Amino acid sequence: MNKRERRRLRLGLAFTGLWIVGIGTFTAWPVIASLYYSFCDYSILKAPVWSGLENYRELIHDDLFWKSLRNTLFYAGLSVPLGTVVALSLALLLNCEVRGRSLFRLFFYLPSIVPMVASAMLWLWIFNGQFGLLNWALAPLLAPFGLHPPAWLVDPLWAKPALVIMSLWGVGNAMVIYLAGLQDVPRELYEAASIDGATGWRKFWHVTLPLLAPVIYFNLIMALISSLQIFTQAYIMSEAANGNGTVSDGNPARSTLFYTIYLFTVAFYDLRMGYASAMAYVLFLITVLLTWLATRAARSRLQHLN
Amino acid sequence: MLAACCLSALALVTGGVRARADTVSPDGKVHVTYWDKWISGYEGTAIETTVAAFNHSQARIVVDYYITSQIDRKTIIATAGGDPPDIAGLWAQNVSTFADAEALTPLDSFIEKGGLTKEQWLSRYYPVFARICQHGGHVYAGISTPATMALYWNKTMFREAGLDPDRPPRTLAEFNDDCRRLTRRDPKTGALAQVGFLPQEPGWWPWAFCCWFGGSMFDGHSVTLATNPHNVEAMRWMQGFTSQNGLSDVKTFSSYFGPWASPTAPFFTGKLAMVIQGVWYDGYIAQYKPGLDYGVGPWPEAVPGVRDFGMAEADILTIPRGARNPGAAWEFIKYVNSSNPQARTRDELQGAELLDFLQEKLSPLRVWSPYFAQHHPNAHIAVFRKLAESPHIVCIPDMGTWWEYYREILSAFDKVRLLEATPEQALAYSQERLDESWARYRLSLERHGQAANVAAITPP
Numbered sequence: 157m158n159k160r161e162r163r164r165l166r167l168g169l170a171f172t173g174l175w176i177v178g179i180g181t182f183t184a185w186p187v188i189a190s191l192y193y194s195f196c197d198y199s200i201l202k203a204p205v206w207s208g209l210e211n212y213r214e215l216i217h218d219d220l221f222w223k224s225l226r227n228t229l230f231y232a233g234l235s236v237p238l239g240t241v242v243a244l245s246l247a248l249l250l251n252c253e254v255r256g257r258s259l260f261r262l263f264f265y266l267p268s269i270v271p272m273v274a275s276a277m278l279w280l281w282i283f284n285g286q287f288g289l290l291n292w293a294l295a296p297l298l299a300p301f302g303l304h305p306p307a308w309l310v311d312p313l314w315a316k317p318a319l320v321i322m323s324l325w326g327v328g329n330a331m332v333i334y335l336a337g338l339q340d341v342p343r344e345l346y347e348a349a350s351i352d353g354a355t356g357w358r359k360f361w362h363v364t365l366p367l368l369a370p371v372i373y374f375n376l377i378m379a380l381i382s383s384l385q386i387f388t389q390a391y392i393m394s395e396a397a398n399g400n401g402t403v404s405d406g407n408p409a410r411s412t413l414f415y416t417i418y419l420f421t422v423a424f425y426d427l428r429m430g431y432a433s434a435m436a437y438v439l440f441l442i443t444v445l446l447t448w449l450a451t452r453a454a455r456s457r458l459q460h461l462n
Numbered sequence: 463m464l465a466a467c468c469l470s471a472l473a474l475v476t477g478g479v480r481a482r483a484d485t486v487s488p489d490g491k492v493h494v495t496y497w498d499k500w501i502s503g504y505e506g507t508a509i510e511t512t513v514a515a516f517n518h519s520q521a522r523i524v525v526d527y528y529i530t531s532q533i534d535r536k537t538i539i540a541t542a543g544g545d546p547p548d549i550a551g552l553w554a555q556n557v558s559t560f561a562d563a564e565a566l567t568p569l570d571s572f573i574e575k576g577g578l579t580k581e582q583w584l585s586r587y588y589p590v591f592a593r594i595c596q597h598g599g600h601v602y603a604g605i606s607t608p609a610t611m612a613l614y615w616n617k618t619m620f621r622e623a624g625l626d627p628d629r630p631p632r633t634l635a636e637f638n639d640d641c642r643r644l645t646r647r648d649p650k651t652g653a654l655a656q657v658g659f660l661p662q663e664p665g666w667w668p669w670a671f672c673c674w675f676g677g678s679m680f681d682g683h684s685v686t687l688a689t690n691p692h693n694v695e696a697m698r699w700m701q702g703f704t705s706q707n708g709l710s711d712v713k714t715f716s717s718y719f720g721p722w723a724s725p726t727a728p729f730f731t732g733k734l735a736m737v738i739q740g741v742w743y744d745g746y747i748a749q750y751k752p753g754l755d756y757g758v759g760p761w762p763e764a765v766p767g768v769r770d771f772g773m774a775e776a777d778i779l780t781i782p783r784g785a786r787n788p789g790a791a792w793e794f795i796k797y798v799n800s801s802n803p804q805a806r807t808r809d810e811l812q813g814a815e816l817l818d819f820l821q822e823k824l825s826p827l828r829v830w831s832p833y834f835a836q837h838h839p840n841a842h843i844a845v846f847r848k849l850a851e852s853p854h855i856v857c858i859p860d861m862g863t864w865w866e867y868y869r870e871i872l873s874a875f876d877k878v879r880l881l882e883a884t885p886e887q888a889l890a891y892s893q894e895r896l897d898e899s900w901a902r903y904r905l906s907l908e909r910h911g912q913a914a915n916v917a918a919i920t921p922p
Contacts, residue, residue: 197905197906197909197910199563199906200538200539200542200563201538201541201542201563201564201565201783202563202564202910203910205909205910207909214902219895220895284717285714285716285717285718286717286718287718304710304714307713307714307717308717309717310713310716310717311713311717312882396721405869405872405873407872407876408876408880409873409876409877409882410873410876421865421869424535424538425865425866425869426559426865427538427559427563
């Protein structure tokens with residue numbers, strides 16, 4: 157390395173040094189340390205004691221671990237495809253040449269920048285059995301069939317679907333990305349399809365969708381990762397709707413005990429940081445696995461596009 | 463991964479914490495940092511007034527009060543980081559867990575320095591509050607605001623149901639009968655319009671209902687959730703409210719309920735005629751349903767001969783491990799856990815009585831001053847005092863896994879009231895989990911060299 161290169165290196169390090177120290181201290185080291193703690197009996201204030209694979213073995217036999225995982229996968233399995241369809245549909249509608257299009261885009265994007273806690277409080281009222289907007293709309297539709305709208309957040313059967321419905325509130329971000337993707341679809345392809353006699357649906361299926369595939373893939377992966385980490389809305393709504401208010405356990409009847417809520421409870425109520433670290437790593441591996449599966453499933457279509 | 467990062471970032475800053483001498487600031491005073499949860503309203507004003515009274519009572523120490531939400535979790539994190547407050551206002555549920563986690567400073571030496579033995583110090587409290595302050599033979603806490611729970615009933619609803627509004631149910635049989643008479647349905651739709659009682663409102667203490675029926679949670683060595691038949695009996699009683707009124711109807715009905723401390727709470731809206739609530743409830747009634755015609759009385763007799771069953775809780779004051787000014791912190795805790803037993807005017811109230819008078823709660827101390835006893839703002843304070851004195855009053859068991867235990871009871875309670883399991887099945891499932899958890903907890907204490915703690919809880 158000559159003098160000039162050394163100077164360039166020093167300059168580069170000067171610019172990136174702060175970031176390197178920051179990420180090393182607050183990300184890299186904690187990630188490595190928590191891997192170590194996942195093999196320990198550790199409760200923050202006392203020194204960690206090595207316990208080998210005990211935490212991981214216990215996870216296998218822990219009913220609540222599996223229940224929280226099932227709840228989370230149920231939520232992800234419904235909210236990710238539903239959110240994708242809704243976000244894409246909205247993007248297609250907002251891509252149409254209509255008067256006030258910018259205003260519509262603004263209105264549909266706005267909910268996604270509302271803080272999650274505020275949204276959760278709002279949805280608590282929407283799902284309220286007596287005063288809720290949703291049941292106010294559903295009741296007359298169900299009445300002719302002799303049915304009543306569900307009690308949503310106080311009913312173990314409907315609490316998770318309620319959270320899935322609420323997740324649609326935040327599709328604005330994905331919608332904007334789809335909108336950007338739609339701008340990139342060459343117009344000549346639509347013109348060529350029209351000349352070939354393609355209708356709106358065929359154009360969407362054979363032109364729009366294939367060209368949006370990379371964007372859909374990106375949004376799917378992001379949605380999958382965030383849905384596996386669902387916490388705030390479930391934490392607030394399940395507690396507020398079921399009145400316990402002192403401890404989070406995915407009320408009612410653990411129907412909304414999602415993975416991160418269980419992890420948080422184990423870590424910060426039971427002070428079992430080693431076990432919580434093991435749970436964090438298992439979630440990481442599950443996320444990697446599902447992302448890999450999604451990538452594998454999308455690969456052929458993406459390669460075809462390339 | 464984010465969770466892993468957070469956990470490890472906490473661990474990174476752990477260590478190097480130990481009790482130390484008080485630090486004198488440039489103004490010549492010791493500034494004590496005090497975190498507690500009282501935000502606003504009369505409860506917040508009460509603690510601020512008490513802090514101000516302490517600061518005026520001497521010239522050496524200044525207590526700086528900081529409102530802190532999620533106080534228990536923030537305290538443990540700050541303690542792990544080596545920068546805890548001097549005083550943390552926790553809950554009774556935290557004592558055992560935090561003490562076993564070595565997050566708290568024992569107060570024994572401070573008490574002894576003051577010229578009292580531990581026993582003398584504790585004998586000043588009602589026994590149930592003395593129990594709350596201790597774990598493993600050490601005193602870890604002082605009481606800030608004590609509470610006992612009683613039966614609240616809506617006199618108007620009693621009157622409308624043809625019941626004597628001034629005579630609450632005295633036995634469980636009367637209670638159940640009153641509940642039936644107080645339950646009404648909409649004549650058109652058949653939906654529940656009001657009920658006498660629902661155990662899930664507010665749903666905080668299903669364990670206390672078990673104790674009310676003569677059950678127990680812990681025998682000092684082992685979990686007794688499913689092994690005590692009275693617990694099963696209590697759960698069956700709780701399930702009865704769903705099975706008698708219909709699961710679907712109860713779900714729809716209870717989905718109408720607003721939060722317990724809001725104008726839409728069912729007791730305030732006339733949907734629920736009776737509720738078990740704490741001494742604080744009078745203040746909330748005054749705030750959210752002024753003019754409500756209600757009464758407060760003891761729990762009905764569920765076990766023959768036990769006419770003064772009660773349940774107690776408390777907010778506590780602790781000194782986290784590594785606090786910068788433990789000596790000065792103790793002075794404040796001592797102040798809040800003492801009183802002027804001769805007080806005959808409002809201005810003469812001190813410490814516990816000043817705080818609890820302003821919070822409209824009872825004093826945890828056995829001796830009440832004439833002014834506190836006779837001019838208390840809570841018209842029903844005598845009921846709560848009598849319950850505090852009762853030999854049959856219960857509090858949470860002294861065990862470090864209580865949070866987990868509590869969640870299991872709530873889960874069992876949910877399964878039972880939602881008719882997802884029989885009481886026997888629900889409790890057996892929870893017992894199995896809790897037995898495992900309790901064994902693991904003992905193992906963890908052993909691993910960390912806390913032999914004394916293990917010996918205290920190991921089955922003989």
